[in-house]
Amino acid sequence: MSGSDYRINHQIRAREVRLIVEEPGPKGPVSENIGIVPLSDAMTMAQERGMDLVEVAPDANPPVCKVMDFGKFQYEQKRKEKRAKKNQVKIEVKEIQLKPKTDDYHLGISLKRARKWLEEGKKVKVRLRFRGREITHAYIGRERLEGVKEELSDVSVVEQMPNMEGRDMLMVLAPIADSK
Template sequence: MSGSDYRINQEIRAREVRLIVEEAGEKGPTSRNVGIVPLREALGMATERGLDLVEVAPEANPPVCKVMDFGKFQYEQKRKEKRAKKNQVKIEVKEIQLKPKTDDYHLGISLKRARKWLEEGKKVKVRLRFRGREITHSHIGRERLEGVKDELSDVSVVEQMPNMEGRDMLMVLAPIAEKK
């Protein structure tokens, strides 16, 4: 739930609520379960403390409401979301395209590029495209992809084994996780 998804104060529709009061303690804020109280009494307790009554679990029976500073709560939620987004790992997928008849020189160039990407922590998708009657000899393509896998085995692991998708045979290589 984001900050705007919560009902606060007069927006709460239930007659009675399960009330939780947040109190400042020596070791930080602590929550105390007051129990089931009428909505008016809960709103009174919130205004008496100069805080908001926030419905945190509307699907519960009766709904769970918390007495807290809603502005501070929203601020903390946004900070948590930013921190989580910052710590997310974005994995980029690069692609090399080959054909069954790609000569060794051009294959070497593609492998060199793939090795560099894998060392940078990126995944590599190897696409082997069949044209015309080449598709009848898919075993040649599979051997070619096995050769690519063997050549890059020191820096990668096979995430997706070679499989056919239309006229293409695809294999995905992922970098080997650093040993700690």
């Protein structure tokens, strides 16, 4: 649940709630379970402390409400989300484009670039583009991609075998995971 999904104060519709009061302690907030109380008593308790009554578990019977500073709670939730997003691993997919008639020199340059990306931990999509009547000789493209696969076999594994997509033949190579 994001910060806007919680019902607070007068938005809570239940007659009775299970009340939890959050008190500041020496090592962070300490939660105390008060028990099941009428909503009006819970609202009064929250107002006396200058805090908000927040419905944290609306599906429970009765709903669980917490007396806390809602602004601070929202801020902490956003910080947690940002931290989780920052720690996610982003896998980048790079692409090299070839043609069935790509000469060996240009193929070597493309393979050197692909090898560098694979060593950096990025995936590489190899796109072999057919033009005009070249598509009738798809076996030439398949042989070309097999050669690329063999050339990069020491730093990669095939994640997606060569297959046709329109006028292109695609193959995806993933870096070999380090066995540490």
